[in-house]
Structures are given as C-alpha cells and as structure tokens.
Amino acid sequence: MAEGTVAAEELRLLIERIERLEEEKKAIADDVKDVYLEAKSRGYDTKTMRAIIRLRKMEAHARQEADALLETYKAALGIE
Known part of the structure; x- marks a missing residue:
C-alpha cells in the first residue's frame, strides 16, 4: 500500500509540474504575441519577422x- x-x-x-510549465508556456506565448503587436504598431511586417526568426533557428x-x-x-516555374 505504501x-x-x-x-x-x-x-x-x-x-503539477507539467501544469505549471504549461501556464508558463502560455504566459511566454502571450508575451511573444505582445511583442509582435508592438512591432506591427511600429510599422514592421510581422509575417516577414516570423520568416526571419524561422530562418535564424535553422542550421x-x-x-x-x-x-x-x-x-x-x-526557376522551374519561371518566377524571378
């Protein structure tokens, strides 16, 4: 029984640890969203910023x- x-x-x-981490993850996601909103309000294109961040993560x-x-x-599609 013990x-x-x-x-x-x-x-x-x-x-409980997982639940706390999930809460922290949500808080961080909210913070990231706020930064994107700030960038957008300053005239930056957030779609392009996301692409840059994705590229910087890559080797x-x-x-x-x-x-x-x-x-x-x-080139195959004739796009330049």
Whole structure:
C-alpha cells in the first residue's frame, strides 16, 4: 500500500509540474504575441519577422539547402 501511495504522490507532483510549465508556456506565448503587436504598431511586417526568426533557428547548411531548393522551384516555374 505504501508503494502505491508513493507512486500516486509522485504522479501528482509530476502532473503539477507539467501544469505549471504549461501556464508558463502560455504566459511566454502571450508575451511573444505582445511583442509582435508592438512591432506591427511600429510599422514592421510581422509575417516577414516570423520568416526571419524561422530562418535564424535553422542550421546554416539547412538554410542554404532550403534556399537552393526554393531557387530551383522558382526557376522551374519561371518566377524571378
């Protein structure tokens, strides 16, 4: 019985930690949203900012590969 109680207590603590982290994640997401709204109010294009952030997250070689593939597709479709 004691072992089941310990497991239940441990499970409860883990769930509570996850719940706290989810709350923090939501708060951070709200903060990010506020920064985008601020940027938009200052005249920046937030869609482009999001694209830049996505690119900065990529490894250099992955970004170069994606750029090359994009250029290949654009050339195939006659887009320049």
